[in-house]
Amino acid sequence: MPAVKTILKPCMGWGINFRYEAHGPELNSVMQNLNPYGSELLTQVETYVRDLLGSQLPATRTFHTLNHTVGVVRACWTLASHYDVQEPSVEVLLTAAWFHDTGYIRGGANHEQESVKIAVRFLRDFNLPPEFYFKIEGLINATRITARPVGLLEEILCDADLSHLGSAEYETWSLLLKKEFELLTGKPMTLRAWNKQNIFFFKNHVYYTGYAREHWEPVKQRNLARLEE
Numbered sequence: 019m020p021a022v023k024t025i026l027k028p029c030m031g032w033g034i035n036f037r038y039e040a041h042g043p044e045l046n047s048v049m050q051n052l053n054p055y056g057s058e059l060l061t062q063v064e065t066y067v068r069d070l071l072g073s074q075l076p077a078t079r080t081f082h083t084l085n086h087t088v089g090v091v092r093a094c095w096t097l098a099s100h101y102d103v104q105e106p107s108v109e110v111l112l113t114a115a116w117f118h119d120t121g122y123i124r125g126g127a128n129h130e131q132e133s134v135k136i137a138v139r140f141l142r143d144f145n146l147p148p149e150f151y152f153k154i155e156g157l158i159n160a161t162r163i164t165a166r167p168v169g170l171l172e173e174i175l176c177d178a179d180l181s182h183l184g185s186a187e188y189e190t191w192s193l194l195l196k197k198e199f200e201l202l203t204g205k206p207m208t209l210r211a212w213n214k215q216n217i218f219f220f221k222n223h224v225y226y227t228g229y230a231r232e233h234w235e236p237v238k239q240r241n242l243a244r245l246e247e
Contacts, residue, residue: 052091054099057109059144060116066140067116074123078202081195082122086182091115093178100229101170110150111171113137114157115178126202134158173226177234183223184234188241192216213245220245 053060071084094115098108114137121132134155141151159165160172167173182191196212220242225231 052088052095052112054095055105055108057105057112059109060112062144063113063116063140067120070120070123070136076123078198079122080198080201081191082119082198083194086191087116087119089181090118090175090178093181094174097174097178097227097229101174101227103170103174107171110153111157111174113141114154114175117154118158118161118175118179130158130162167226170227177225177227177230180223180225181230181234183220183241184225184230184236184238186237188237189244217242217245 052064067087068084071087075083091112094111095108098111103111117133117137117140119129119133120136121129121134123136124132137154137158138151141154153171156168157172157175160167160176161179165176167176182188185191192212196207196209199212200206220238223238225235225238
C-alpha cells in the first residue's frame with residue numbers, strides 16, 4: 019500500500035488553500051493527461067467522479083459512462099488549449115466536464131440539475147468563491163439538449179459533449195447509445211429506425227467553436243453520409 023500524504027496546496031488561480039491526499043505515483047499516472055496544470059482540485063474531482071460512476075452508475079447506462087466522461091474531459095482540453103484558455107478557467111471547465119453526467123446515477127430526467135447538485139455538494143468542502151459554483155452550474159446546464167451555450171467555456175463543453183459525432187469511433191458510440199436506449203425502454207429498435215433517428219439529430223446539430231467546425235464537422239458529415247447509405 020503506497021503512503022498517503024496530506025498536503026496543503028493552493029487552488030489554481032483562486033487564492034484558496036485546501037487539503038488533499040496524494041496516493042503515490044500510480045494516481046498521478048492516471049491523471050497526467052486529464053489534469054494539464056497539476057491542479058489538486060482536479061485531482062480530487064477526478065478521483066471522486068471515477069469512484070462515483072464506478073460504484074453507482076446503473077448497468078443500463080452503456081453510453082453515459084466513465085469512458086464518455088473521460089472523452090469529454092479530453093475533448094475540453096483539446097479545445098481549451100487551442101483557444102489558450104487560462105488556467106483558472108480551465109480548472110472550472112474540466113471540473114464541470116467531470117461532473118456533467120454524474121446525475122445519471124439518479125436517473126435520466128433532469129440529470130443536468132442532479133449533476134449540478136452533486137458537484138456543488140462535493141465542491142462545498144473546498145471553500146471556493148461563489149463565482150466558481152455559478153460557473154459550474156452554468157456550464158453543466160448548458161449541456162441540456164435544448165440549451166444554447168453562452169460564452170466560450172459553455173461552447174467548449176457543449177462541443178466536447180458531442181465530439182463523438184465527429185469522430186472515427188462514432189459507430190461504436192452510436193451502438194452503445196442504442197443499447198442504452200433499448201435497456202431503458204425495454205424495447206428493441208431496428209438499426210434502420212435508429213439510423214433514421216440519428217440522421218435527424220445530425221442534421222439539427224451544430225458545433226459552436228471554430229475548432230470543432232474545422233476539425234470535427236468534416237468527420238461528422240462523413241458519418242452522416244454513412245448513416246444515409
